[in-house]
Every structure is written in C-alpha cells, then in structure tokens.
Amino acid sequence: VATSAEHGFAITAAPIIEAITxxxxxxxxxxxxxxxxxxxxxxxxxxxxxxxxxxxxWVILDLCYEKLIYDPVPHNLxxxxxxxxxxxxxxxxxxxxxxxxxxxxxxxxxxPKEVVASCNAIQSHSTSNVCSxxxxxxxxxxxxxxxxxxAMLDEYRDRRDLIWSLMTSDPRVRCVKPAGAFxxxxxxxxxxxxxxxxxxxxxxxxxxxDKHVVVTAGEAFDAPGFFRLSYAASVDRLEEAxxxxxxxxxxxxxxxxxxxxxxx
Numbered sequence: 001v002a003t004s005a006e007h008g009f010a011i012t013a014a015p016i017i018e019a020i021t022x023x024x025x026x027x028x029x030x031x032x033x034x035x036x037x038x039x040x041x042x043x044x045x046x047x048x049x050x051x052x053x054x055x056x057x058w059v060i061l062d063l064c065y066e067k068l069i070y071d072p073v074p075h076n077l078x079x080x081x082x083x084x085x086x087x088x089x090x091x092x093x094x095x096x097x098x099x100x101x102x103x104x105x106x107x108x109x110x111x112p113k114e115v116v117a118s119c120n121a122i123q124s125h126s127t128s129n130v131c132s133x134x135x136x137x138x139x140x141x142x143x144x145x146x147x148x149x150x151a152m153l154d155e156y157r158d159r160r161d162l163i164w165s166l167m168t169s170d171p172r173v174r175c176v177k178p179a180g181a182f183x184x185x186x187x188x189x190x191x192x193x194x195x196x197x198x199x200x201x202x203x204x205x206x207x208x209x210d211k212h213v214v215v216t217a218g219e220a221f222d223a224p225g226f227f228r229l230s231y232a233a234s235v236d237r238l239e240e241a242x243x244x245x246x247x248x249x250x251x252x253x254x255x256x257x258x259x260x261x262x263x264x
Contacts, residue, residue: 009036027057029045029060036183037180065097093108101141105134106134156231163238169246173190186228188200199224203217216228
C-alpha cells in the first residue's frame with residue numbers, strides 16, 4: 001500500500017483496508033516508518049484493528065524506531081491492538097536504533113506463544129541465538145537511565161532540521177520533514193530528465209561516483225524519483241554532503257550528464 005508526499009506519507013486505514021483480499025494473512029506496519037519517518041496515529045490503527053478483528057488476519061507491528069519520535073504525539077499502538085485483537089497481534093522491536101546498538105544484533109518479539117515457538121524454531125536454525133554478552137548489554141540499556149535516548153533524540157532533531165534546510169534550499173528539491181526515525185526521503189523528480197539522468201537510481205549512482213555521497217535510490221522502496229538520506233552522521237559530514245549535493249546539481253544543470261545515464 002503506497003503513501004504519498006502530498007499527504008506527508010501518512011499511514012492511514014482506508015487504503016490498507018481496501019487492499020485486503022481473501023488471501024490476506026497479515027498486515028505489516030512500521031511506525032515511525034523507514035524511509036519516510038511518517039507515523040500511523042492511534043485512531044488510524046484502531047480503524048485497521050476494528051476492520052480486521054475476527055477475520056483471522058494478523059497485524060505485525062514494527063516498533064524499532066518508536067523512541068525516535070520528535071513531537072509528543074500519542075503513539076501507544078500496542079495498547080490499541082491488544083484491546084481489539086490481542087490474539088492476532090505480533091509486536092517486534094530492536095535495540096539497534098534507540099540505543100545505537102546496531103552491531104549487537106538484538107531484537108525481540110511479543111506474540112501468542114504459538115507464534116513465538118515458531119519464531120524460536122526458525123531462529124535456532126539460522127543464527128542459533130543472541131549472544132549472552134549482547135543480552136546483558138540490552139537488559140542494561142532497557143533498565144538503565146533513558147536520558148541518553150532523550151539526548152540522542154534531541155541531537156537527531158537538530159540534525160534533521162539542519163540537513164532538511166540545507167537540502168531544500170533549491171526549490172526543486174522537495175522533502176516532507178520526518179516525524180520520526182533519522183532519514184530524509186527526498187523528492188528529486190524535478191532534477192531528472194529524458195536527456196540527462198533519467199531515474200533516481202541513475203542520479204544516486206552518479207552522485208556516489210562523482211561526489212562520493214551515499215544515498216539510497218527510491219527504487220529500493222518502490223518510490224522512483226526519491227532517495228533516502230540518513231542523518232545519523234556528524235554535523236560536519238552532513239554539511240559537507242549537502243555542499244557536494246548542490247555542487248552535483250550544478251553539474252547536472254550545466255549539462256554534464258546530458259545524453260547519458262549513470263553506470264551501474
């Protein structure tokens with residue numbers, strides 16, 4: 001189910017409900033979302049739950065960015081689901097984002113015991129288990145002071161505002177300011193042309209090769225014409241990336257890429 005920049009990439013119930021068919025087994029929702037940083041509201045989640053309750057359809061709710069929401073908005077989605085469809089709710093989380101523990105490889109699932117048992121069967125034959133050192137570290141993170149999370153969120157907010165302002169200084173570059181996570185999803189469709197860089201994939205490949213700036217083309221998210229930029233980097237690196245990005249746009253405007261697509 002697609003979301004749109006015109007509506008702030010908001011995740012709403014109506015198109016999800018309309019997409020349900022007799023073959024639907026589960027609905028996966030990521031809030032805040034990757035790559036847009038958009039949220040699903042409690043009201044929209046309640047509407048989804050009400051529409052599918054009793055229909056043997058699961059909701060798999062990915063909350064790995066839940067502690068990285070910039071404004072104080074109601075976002076107790078687990079409560080909404082448990083009140084309506086507890087037996088068909090699967091909650092997933094991770095220490096990677098909120099506690100900057102990406103390399104420690106620890107996540108969790110809360111679900112009916114039959115589902116957890118099946119997860120254990122798969123996990124035990126793929127990576128065995130989370131190592132004991134990681135488990136101890138994650139318990140310490142969850143039970144310890146959350147001031148570090150608040151400080152990180154405040155820093156991400158400052159970086160979001162900075163890089164958003166720098167990237168959109170050219171009016172052809174459009175971007176919805178994200179409500180959560182740490183990505184900008186940038187609309188560069190106005191910079192593409194049949195005579196130059198035709199696709200966002202071409203654009204991102206040329207930006208990498210010529211300016212050494214790494215972004216992820218929108219094609220990876222079924223969203224051509226966009227790219228994802230992570231601002232989980234220092235202010236100095238973000239400012240330099242923006243400078244190189246605009247220098248690249250100048251080269252595009254000068255016709256440097258006329259008649260050719262980037263190599264793959």
